[in-house]
Amino acid sequence: MTDSTVEKQVVVRPDPDRLSAAVARRLLSRIAKRVAEGKNAHVSLTGGSMGGRVLSAVAADPRTAEIDWSLVHFWWSDERFVPRGSAERNDTDAYAALLDHIDIPAGNIHTMAGSTDGLDLDAAAAAYADELARFADPAVGAWPSFDVCFLGVGPDAHIASLFPDRPEITVTDRATLPVRESPKPPPERITMTRPVINSSKRVWLVLAGADKASALGLALAGASYQSVPAAGAKGRKRTVFFVDEAAAGKVPPELIDSTY
Incomplete structure (x- = not known):
């Protein structure tokens, strides 16, 4: 496992709309550079309102039509x-915001199993670990080396x-885990490990x-x-x-990167 010493950067935009547009532009630039070199780009998505906003902004950007999504x-x-197609699933939002609007092979979209797919929770978590292993980069582990991993942050600082x-955050010998009795509904989930x-x-x-704001402050303080x-x-x-200005309320000015 990598415990990077790279410094954390904080980039602030005035509001959620301008924040999501800025992140979308940077993501498209990163993907475009990668595929222009003929290389695959692996991107890990997140759910939540900002995850959906970013993907919608990607879909609305004219450069999206120029990307070779097959890579x-x-x-x-x-x-x-929960069942596939449920509004509670992260991938449901992703399809509506972006994936249904781009020319990408179905095999390039790696969703996790739903509760109606014939697998129990443990088997579904194991199946996703197997899927990750199919694209493993030996330099990092039994999973791909993601060019970008998006994460949302809850008010309780969960990712x-x-x-x-909870015990899941300390597990280092598995790629994925089943989560039961989640403190945030729905109670059953699948997660990648740290x-x-x-x-x-x-x-x-x-x-x-x-x-x-509180979660951000604690994360930056080295909790x-x-x-x-x-x-x-x-x-x-x-x-x-x-982050937007509202979330950055407790961030010391010296930690904000105005150039990135």
Whole structure:
């Protein structure tokens, strides 16, 4: 597992709309550079309102039509174990916001199993680990090296379905885990583990709203990742918190990167 010493950056935009547009532009630039070199780009998506906003902004950007999406693979860091098509699933929002609007092979979209797919929760988590292993980069582990791993951050500072002071956040010997009795509904979920997230080249945490200010402050202050999971999210090259002004209310000015 990589415990990167790369400094965390904080990028602030005035409001959620301008924040999502800025993140979308940067994501498209990163993908375009990768595919222009003939290389696959692996991107791990997140749910939540900002995850959907970013994907909608990608869909609305004219450059989206110029991308060779056959070289891009989408994954999810976590998913709610409910029936496919449910409004509670992260991938439902992703399809509506972006995936239904681009020319991408179905095999490049790596969704997690739903509760009606014939697998129980443990088997569904294991199946996603097997899918990750099909695209493994031996330099990082039994999973791909994600060019970008998006993460939302909850008011309690959870990331993916790694919640504070629960055993899942400490697991290092597995790629995925079943989550039961989640403190946030629905109760059953599947999540990537911290080693998979932290092997990503770039971890981008996107959060908006005053209710996220405390979680952001704790993550930047170096709190224990067991109690503040967002504090333990670290990319190998970059770790960037993209936030709006409301979420940045408790961030010291010297920590804000005005150039990135």
